[in-house]
Amino acid sequence: MAWQVAEGRDMPLRIDVITLFPEAFRGVLESSILGRALREGRVEVVLANLRDFALDARGTVDDKPFGGGPGMVLMCEPAFRAVEHVQGLDPRRALVVLLTPQGERLTQARVRDLAGRQRLMLVCGHYEGFDERIRTLADLELSIGDYVLTGGEPAAMAVIDAVVRLLPGVLGAEDAASEESFNLAGLLEYPQYTRPREFRGMAVPEVLLSGNHAQIARWRAEQALERTRRRRADLAGEAPDEK
Ligand SMILES: C[S@@+](CC[C@H](N)C(=O)[O-])C[C@H]1O[C@@H](n2cnc3c(N)ncnc32)[C@H](O)[C@@H]1O
Known part of the structure; x- marks a missing residue:
């Protein structure tokens, strides 16, 4: 890691x-x-x-x-x-x-x-x-x-x-650094949410509440790729999406 x-x-x-x-x-x-x-x-x-x-x-x-x-x-x-x-x-x-x-x-x-x-x-x-x-x-x-x-x-x-923060034992959760931007196959990190489930009309994506770890992992991988393409096409190696 x-x-x-x-x-x-x-x-x-x-x-x-x-x-x-x-x-x-x-x-x-x-x-x-x-x-x-x-x-x-x-x-x-x-x-x-x-x-x-x-x-x-x-x-x-x-x-x-x-x-x-x-x-x-x-x-x-x-x-x-x-x-x-x-x-x-x-x-x-x-x-x-x-x-x-x-x-x-x-x-x-x-x-x-x-x-x-x-x-x-x-x-x-x-x-x-x-x-x-x-x-x-x-x-x-x-x-x-x-x-x-x-x-x-x-x-x-x-x-x-x-x-x-990359030195052994410095971050509390062992994989906190390996899961974030630039470490995930050189991509930006996927979106993160915490409580509450809904705030001012903005809901947490259902998949994150599903408890289905395989689905969550897939969603996060897709989001990381999508986000990197939109924000940092240079990292994703692709042209930016049109807005
Ligand atoms: C005002 S800067 C000097 C810039 C210098 N006249 C030039 O054009 O390269 C003073 C010092 O700040 C530091 N510094 C300024 N910008 C930096 C940057 N983007 N990254 C790293 N160090 C920087 C460098 O140590 C630099 O010697």
Whole structure:
């Protein structure tokens, strides 16, 4: 099952994050499923402040771009020092992931791949971005979508969240992840309902109340395919239906 991808590891996944704003991660890492996974030791997240690796006492990490232009650019030296130092904190070599809108777009397949690793290092940019030479530090450049954030922190949080929920024991119901969007043969998830049976004239489909598990499974498979065709023809590999 998809949620078991990381089975067989002898140590919990370690995720290092290099960021100018470690405090931004607090709420996300303390709350809900992520918070519980961390407390139970199913994953380790270690935050490093890029500013601690500045060359001067003022903690300078950025400078004006050569050739002119707006904004400030993260400098090479602090980033190289940070990545090299953090890499040495654990004998397992981390896969270095640079968060950038220019990277590979994050997919559930990539999330599964990351969840199967022993160690990840997420490097967050800020301001106008980073000196191009910082890219040479990365094993992988990842984007969370075709839009621009002010910094890599929300992107790193999205990666952490998506990865951690695939680790063994993190989700309560064993197959909660394997039944959802992108895991069901790459399709979107079928529609879900809970009580009440009828709400403001909207009734739960009869088949879900029938107790016939074979019929329910068939209905869900059809719905997943139909929904994917309508909403994400790119996933279903077909042209969208006309509306
Ligand atoms: C304002 S952005 C810089 C964008 C840069 N000027 C460019 O056009 O590629 C600042 C930082 O936010 C992060 N970031 C912004 N959008 C992102 C996205 N879609 N996915 C991942 N990281 C993103 C990156 O770490 C980036 O270095």
